[in-house]
Amino acid sequence: MVSETEGDASLSGLLCLENETLFKENEEPVDEEDCLQMLFDRETSFGFKKTEPSVFCNYLKYARLEAITWILKARAAFGFRSQTAYLSMLYFDRFLSRNSIDSEKTWAMQLLSVACLSLAAKMEEMEVPALSEFQIEGCNFDTKTIQRMELLVLNTLEWRMSLVTPFAFLHFFITEMCKSSPPDMKVIIHVILFTMKEINVMEHRPSVVAVAAILRALNQRLTRKALECRVNSVSFCGFLEIEDVFTCYNLMQKLELREFNMPETVNLPDLDDSSTSGAVCTKRRRLTK
Known part of the structure; x- marks a missing residue:
């Protein structure tokens, strides 16, 4: 059995790599126009602004609002940056555009919120809390359950996690x-x-x-x-x-x-x-x- 610390560390080790930067040692920074062009290209490549907008049913609208409310509260509690919260919702909406969650499985929607925020934090934050700290009132997800949902999100999003905010x-x-x-x-x-x-x-x-x-x-x-x-x-x-x-x-x-x-x-x-x-x-x- 893998301990929480070992499990979280192993997952992070497999998934989290140091990002290449636009500034390198002893080199001039990339021109601002090139930087912007790169951002615009990434917008396009990730499929923002689809021709047929997704329509959430009443259940999904309510569940989504609960997810956002929890994510914003968790962002404040952990001291995460604002783009971490936004990135987690990009994952959340992108996942729901490709997978459905039954209305009776409210716990699954809550677990998805936890996994999306955890993944976004691993992308954006220098220090990421242990998975056991990502808890929603009324639910107590163990580390292995959160990790499985993280991997489901990663596979659903085809491991394309570096989205522009x-x-x-x-x-x-x-x-x-x-x-x-x-x-x-x-x-x-x-x-x-x-x-x-x-x-x-x-x-x-x-x-x-x-x-x-x-x-x-x-x-x-x-x-x-x-x-x-x-x-x-x-x-x-x-x-x-x-x-x-x-x-x-x-x-x-x-x-x-x-x-x-x-x-x-x-x-x-x-x-x-x-x-x-x-x-x-x-x-x-x-x-x-």
Whole structure:
């Protein structure tokens, strides 16, 4: 029988490899345009914005909302970065787009939440808690059970785990669009994380979510024309479709007004702005095929 420590360590050893970085010793950093192009290419390759959107039934909507609520609470408790939570939901939605879970198996949905957050943490965090610490109230999953679900997720997603999140784009877009008055970063993070509650994150390109969240933090009353002018001010903006950005921006507006009633500037001390570093240019533990 494998102990919890040995089991978790062996799985991590098999799956988590040091990511290649865009900066190498004694070399100049990669040009920003090349870095962005790489991100855009990765967006496309992972199939964001499918032509036929997934429609969740009422049961899945409720189970998904519970999963997000737990993931956000666990993120705060463990001190994970915001993109770890978003990445876990990318895994979650991508898994459900390929596999179904029966409505009576609520424990399976909870186990999926745990496995997705654990895998995302192994991708993004320097220190990952033992699997025994990833627990949901009312459930007590042992380490081997979580590991089996992790492997099911990995196989379902074909071991393609290095997905792009909106946080990888924030620094560039903020620099380009907010030269005179930078927006409140905590508001941007809040909008991105809580937008996950209403959308299948695999159906919206991370770059679009990033731009829409920045614009939402800057101005809550942009017309389509005003939004288009803002987007067109960005270098290399050709990859962005205005209609997609406007649709996402309007969704964020409705969510904020209906659910959170947030003013344009709020204090959210539990959301860290360190998560916006962009992340493709830093060393992290990664899962690779």
